[in-house]
């Protein structure tokens with residue numbers, strides 16, 4: 001075991017896979033010589049060469065389109081979007097091409113592309129460095145969508161994503177790159193160095209796609225969350241004094257409905273939390289699943305806590321962010337309901 | 339064939355620790371490039387995309403056919419605006435380092451690109467800047483206090499705390515909003531110009547984009563639409579040699595200048611020394627005149643150098659020689675205009691020192707005033723509930739409910755924890 005932060009864990013995942021499979025290539029803006037603006041690809045170009053860790057022109061549509069072509073021609077590309085907020089110029093290639101290629105050719109063509117994209121706020125990044133667009137992509141059939149909440153999962157999930165023959169959009173909550181974050185900016189920053197989930201095997205291992213994880217067992221209420229909100233939910237449960245069962249969804253699509261419904265059937269109450277905006281957000285899908293599968297076990301209406309339906313602000317980030325107080329209030333409400 | 343022969347990867351002329359080398363730049367001598375009439379046919383002036391229009395020679399003289407007839411007063415106004423731009427830049431960079439600003443981006447060394455263009459255009463012309471064009475605001479007279487308030491996200495912030503620092507706009511001054519997403523403004527500038535033509539109005543539009551951003555599809559959309567509709571627009575590519583860590587070769591600049599891209603679309607295209615105030619002024623005037631007479635768009639490549647870091651989040655010594663800027667062959671825009679005014683007998687070193695002291699004092703006074711309107715963390719602050727406004731013209735029901743929920747949260751006492759947590 002080695003102690004790693006999330007940046008190092010992601011780097012290690014790519015390193016391991018490039019070592020094992022000569023078809024794995026990386027392309028993106030500033031990923032090569034520089035090692036990426038968040039340093040996730042640091043050292044990889046030196047180790048594997050310029051033809052495998054490829055600095056790209058500033059053109060996300062071009063990056064995704066070329067990654068598809070490379071994938072069709074037998075490579076296993078990892079495309080980095082510098083920020084999830086800059087994925088949109090690649091949207092058409094992702095939605096109309098990458099997601100549907102296998103289906104429209106009846107399996108004759110496919111592109112095993114992984115798209116990595118740092119997401120989420122809390123870094124004073126304003127509306128173009130803070131977004132959580134996962135719900136836009138979970139709505140697209142043919143894509144797998146992943147968001148880890150800690151270094152150990154990040155590495156294992158990224159390896160699974162790279163090995164997967166289907167396209168995977170891999171969102172990385174950048175607020176968690178260097179340490180867990182429970183949502184209170186006034187508290188001193190913590191690092192992964194002391195955290196058990198910062199203990200990461202140095203070699204190859206996988207965390208399977210499509211499996212959620214119960215990160216805290218409890219009997220009062222189920223909190224469904226992912227990414228940064230996994231840590232916020234734990235602080236919120238403490239604030240509310242609730243014995244919450246916290247489920248880290250981890251893979252948003254395809255969804256592990258079994259783990260979720262088993263938990264909600266047990267607790268009878270459910271709060272859904274994400275940082276992305278609420279209206280038509282991924283929480284609506286979770287809520288519908290819970291309603292469909294657990295209706296007769298529910299003792300209270302299911303509630304969502306999410307980013308407000310406004311662009312992510314620069315000032316007032318902490319009024320916007322669904323922090324522990326907002327989540328705790330929702331937990332209390334759900335517990336008080338008849 | 340080897341892999342290297344089949345798969346080309348561009349390499350900059352120098353990396354950290356190596357000697358800077360700008361030998362790749364194709365330069366023309368000052369005054370050497372002919373100046374066609376602004377209504378020339380694109381076909382007849384293609385060489386302008388490959389040459390480099392320069393007016394100021396090494397002695398500060400304005401030479402050749404592009405030397406504009408320009409009053410000493412305009413030149414001094416340009417010099418003053420460039421000096422103010424640099425003083426503004428320097429001050430805000432230092433304030434970011436002291437933690438007053440969350441972020442900042444410098445314009446250092448690229449002042450002429452914005453200031454000369456702003457003075458060459460008319461106040462009613464609409465400008466679509468990218469983030470390294472604060473000189474457009476300064477040259478058009480936007481009060482630096484307002485720009486600083488934006489950077490501070492304070493109670494007077496024109497964006498009401500919704501945008502990161504340097505994402506200014508100025509509706510009254512006809513300067514459009516800056517987006518964090520690269521190149522989006524380019525087709526928007528063309529659309530504005532198309533509307534001016536549809537409405538049969540005289541004003542034109544101008545847009546700016548970094549050379550790195552020309553790789554984005556929006557750049558090509560802009561050129562296509564500008565060519566198809568012969569839109570009255572001046573499209574500027576600021577080639578400052580570096581995007582973040584990637585040099586201009588990664589945007590396709592290795593074999594052809596960026597200006598030459600316009601030729602494929604049938605658009606007049608000119609490459610100009612971006613650190614030569616007079617050349618930028620003259621070329622912008624030419625392009626504006628051409629647009630106003632119905633000859634359509636011009637693509638201008640401004641050859642310059644990004645002297646500072648990409649942003650305050652960047653450390654350029656990781657990817658380029660630390661002192662690369664010292665080898666830049668086209669000098670400093672402020673020094674060169676100053677030398678020209680001195681050569682004209684309209685300026686001296688004492689005037690320059692006085693101007694610099696005066697503009698610096700002005701910036702200091704502006705900064706003190708801006709701070710009196712608060713900052714992101716210090717009162718007076720904006721009202722956080724304004725977050726919900728302007729998402730739509732009228733606030734829909736669900737946003738009213740969310741605003742009320744945020745209000746109610748202020749009184750919430752968690753059952754088990756300290757009220758202050760979170």
Ligand SMILES: Cc1ncc(C[n+]2csc(CCOP(=O)(O)OP(=O)(O)O)c2C)c(N)n1
Pocket residue numbers: 029058082086089470518519520547548549550551552576578580581582644648
């Ligand atoms: C669509 C999009 N992709 C990526 C980025 C991240 N990014 C911000 S600035 C920048 C470099 C831009 O370089 P250039 O256009 O040459 O302008 P310069 O900074 O040199 O003035 C990049 C990659 C972004 N802002 N928007």
